[in-house]
Amino acid sequence: MDYFLELFLGGLTRGSIYALIALGYTMVYGIIELINFAHGEIYMIGAFTALIVISVLTMLGWNQLAILAIATLAAIVWSSAYGFTAEKVAYKPLRGAPRLSPLISAIGVSLFLQNYVLLAQTSDFLPFPNLIPDFKFLEPYEGIVRSTEIVIYVVTAAVLVILTVLIKFTKLGKAMRATAQDRDMAMLVGVNVDRVISFTFIVGSATAALGGVLIASHIGQINFYIGFIAGIKAFVAAVLGGIGSMPGAVLGSLVLGWTESFFTGYISSDYEDVFAFLFLVLILIFRPSGILGRANTDKV
Amino acid sequence: MLKLKDIRTFYGNIMALKGVSMDISEGEIITLIGANGAGKSTTLMSICGIVPPRSGEILFMGKPIQHMKPDRIVSLGISQVPEGRRIFPYLTVLENLDMGAFLRNDKENVKRDLEYIFELFPILAERRYQTGGTLSGGEQQMLAISRALMAKPRLLLLDEPSLGLAPLVVKQIFDIITKVNSEQGTTIFLVEQNANLALKVAHRGYVMENGRITLSDNAASLLSNEDVKKAYLGL
Numbered sequence: 001m002d003y004f005l006e007l008f009l010g011g012l013t014r015g016s017i018y019a020l021i022a023l024g025y026t027m028v029y030g031i032i033e034l035i036n037f038a039h040g041e042i043y044m045i046g047a048f049t050a051l052i053v054i055s056v057l058t059m060l061g062w063n064q065l066a067i068l069a070i071a072t073l074a075a076i077v078w079s080s081a082y083g084f085t086a087e088k089v090a091y092k093p094l095r096g097a098p099r100l101s102p103l104i105s106a107i108g109v110s111l112f113l114q115n116y117v118l119l120a121q122t123s124d125f126l127p128f129p130n131l132i133p134d135f136k137f138l139e140p141y142e143g144i145v146r147s148t149e150i151v152i153y154v155v156t157a158a159v160l161v162i163l164t165v166l167i168k169f170t171k172l173g174k175a176m177r178a179t180a181q182d183r184d185m186a187m188l189v190g191v192n193v194d195r196v197i198s199f200t201f202i203v204g205s206a207t208a209a210l211g212g213v214l215i216a217s218h219i220g221q222i223n224f225y226i227g228f229i230a231g232i233k234a235f236v237a238a239v240l241g242g243i244g245s246m247p248g249a250v251l252g253s254l255v256l257g258w259t260e261s262f263f264t265g266y267i268s269s270d271y272e273d274v275f276a277f278l279f280l281v282l283i284l285i286f287r288p289s290g291i292l293g294r295a296n297t298d299k300v
Numbered sequence: 301m302l303k304l305k306d307i308r309t310f311y312g313n314i315m316a317l318k319g320v321s322m323d324i325s326e327g328e329i330i331t332l333i334g335a336n337g338a339g340k341s342t343t344l345m346s347i348c349g350i351v352p353p354r355s356g357e358i359l360f361m362g363k364p365i366q367h368m369k370p371d372r373i374v375s376l377g378i379s380q381v382p383e384g385r386r387i388f389p390y391l392t393v394l395e396n397l398d399m400g401a402f403l404r405n406d407k408e409n410v411k412r413d414l415e416y417i418f419e420l421f422p423i424l425a426e427r428r429y430q431t432g433g434t435l436s437g438g439e440q441q442m443l444a445i446s447r448a449l450m451a452k453p454r455l456l457l458l459d460e461p462s463l464g465l466a467p468l469v470v471k472q473i474f475d476i477i478t479k480v481n482s483e484q485g486t487t488i489f490l491v492e493q494n495a496n497l498a499l500k501v502a503h504r505g506y507v508m509e510n511g512r513i514t515l516s517d518n519a520a521s522l523l524s525n526e527d528v529k530k531a532y533l534g535l
Contacts, residue, residue: 171402174391174395175399175402177388177391177395178388178391178399181388181389181390182386182388184382185386185388186388186399187348187350187369187371188348188350188370188374188379188380188386189374189379189399189400189402189447190370190375190403190451191402192371193371
């Protein structure tokens with residue numbers, strides 16, 4: 001039973017991180033129908049930014065929690081700047097072009113960012129210090145769940161609540177939904193669509209950066225390649241849930257996290273990634289619109 | 301109020317508007333009639349900045365607007381009810397109306413205007429928490445007009461508001477259009493294929509063929525014009 005619980009919580013951890021990345025995928029897709037393949041790299045850059053800030057501030061001898069807070073903030077700001085810039089430079093000029101063009105551009109941005117971090121930071125795994133303190137109340141559950149994981153659950157849940165409120169109840173959120181449903185009509189009622197799109201990229205990048213810092217703290221090491229695999233898996237999760245749907249992205253992430261966790265726990269850990277992609281193939285065959293996706297992929 | 305000076309608009313390499321000039325004064329109801337593909341909708345989309353003209357000038361209250369972005373143009377007081385209604389299908393009726401007032405910050409007045417809309421179209425008040433996509437065609441057209449009115453436009457552009465609607469609903473919608481014009485002083489630019497109907501409510505009319513204005517006169521004379529009768533009134 002303990003083993004089951006461990007796998008369950010491990011799956012929840014994975015699922016939460018996938019969700020933080022998948023939300024960005026699905027929000028961007030909802031608004032401009034682009035699979036932003038560079039999204040995983042934004043997450044990776046978030047982790048590296050945090051590592052750099054942590055290294056500098058640790059040398060200066062700052063307090064651990066203060067370092068963690070500032071590093072996280074820096075990761076969010078810096079990643080958002082990357083997401084914002086990528087959209088302006090690589091996607092916006094291609095708006096109105098055939099759908100394949102921005103997709104290829106996104107793959108280009110992804111390769112560019114990976115190689116740029118590779119050159120700047122080498123391909124070695126760099127140790128990432130875990131600054132999240134151990135919680136006293138978790139001591140009896142040692143070996144089942146770690147403090148970092150609790151933080152991951154709480155942060156993910158908080159992000160979900162904040163995003164839901166933003167999208168459902170604010171004026172900007174309404175403008176985002178309107179833009180997603182009919183971009184020209186949104187312009188005709190006075191929405192500055194460029195700004196809404198930029199904002200969507202910023203929000204998506206910020207949540208991905210948060211995911212990057214959390215998973216780096218949890219696993220304890222990072223390299224230039226972590227964004228690629230995490231990005232692809234979050235993409236699988238977003239498709240599974242129904243791309244374009246935010247609750248779908250979360251649901252898909254959790255389902256993928258749990259199946260991966262139980263599969264590796266009970267069957268084989270060697271085929272973990274193979275399994276994730278097998279999942280993608282099966283979804284695309286049997287339910288291409290995903291669990292919560294709208295059946296009509298063409299917008300009215 | 302609105303002046304188009306020899307505007308040419310393109311889709312790719314295809315010239316859809318081949319030098320269109322029009323003149324609309326404040327308080328008028330004017331109509332633009334013409335066959336399918338004549339360029340009527342393109343004219344409206346050019347005015348709103350969605351498909352900006354490649355050459356020519358569009359003046360609104362004396363100001364050139366042909367290079368402005370759509371949201372700026374809306375903020376000057378031009379709203380459009382586009383062809384096919386274009387309701388946000390997954391927003392509620394109330395949210396659709398809120399989107400109409402997107403650029404307004406005078407909350408009190410917006411609230412009052414919402415009341416006014418619900419008086420004009422009680423059915424929308426009844427369905428305010430339903431999503432736009434679940435409304436009938438006529439209700440969607442009412443919502444589309446209401447959404448445009450929520451912006452408190454000085455110039456309202458309507459693209460084929462009668463399309464696909466039952467005669468009774470069409471009458472109701474045209475009554476509202478004339479009411480908005482006479483009560484609020486809103487200038488109306490009405491694009492219609494149903495020329496008979498349009499020329500009856502309009503003060504003046506333009507006839508468009510193949511991206512060019514071929515005729516312009518006051519509505520009564522157009523109604524009795526032999527060419528117009530033959531081509532557009534089916535007489």
